[in-house]
Amino acid sequence: GDSVTQMEGPVTLSEEAFLTINCTYTATGYPSLFWYVQYPGEGLQLLLKATKADDKGSNKGFEATYRKETTSFHLEKGSVQVSDSAVYFCALKDQAGTALIFGKGTTLS
């Protein structure tokens, strides 16, 4: 079945450091890909998404590019801030599905 694999955390960075959180997926067809963020004590919020190959999602300085050849959707930010501390989830939704399939989450501090 479909699945999402994220890099294990936690990830600890200094302010203004470069961030990469790796995400790879397994799916048939052409899924949509998402990054969600969960701040302490809050619900999941959509950070960015991409619906087809080579699409780049971006929001709040974060970017991720849908790479079909490597089945990846890595999250990057050039200069992290303290306020970016949260848990980040990579997720996919297949063409037929409606629910999301999540990775395990990566804690950034």
Added chain:
Amino acid sequence: GAVVSQHPSWVICKSGTSVKIECRSLDFQATTMFWYRQFPKQSLMLMATSNEGSKATYEQGVEKDKFLINHASLTLSTLTVTSAHPEDSSFYICSAPDSKFYEQYFGPGTRLTVT
């Protein structure tokens, strides 16, 4: 953006009792809602899909008699954990998609502790 609320945000109950968790879409209608369960440092696992006007669809391995789901209206779905046991302690999260399923909106979650 659209808002989904959950109530209660946390609950402690004794083993053997039942607990009801509500999920509401506050400013939009949702014919479908999803219930997820999240263990500490683990991913969100889809438990069931709640459908307004019909029975819920449960994922493999989820006991439908233990986790009762009722989609009472276009803005409310409830999850009742019946005869709760300590192993049911977890973080339960609901979500509701927009009308075209382009985006899902998540509730803040309910932390259940069974003693």
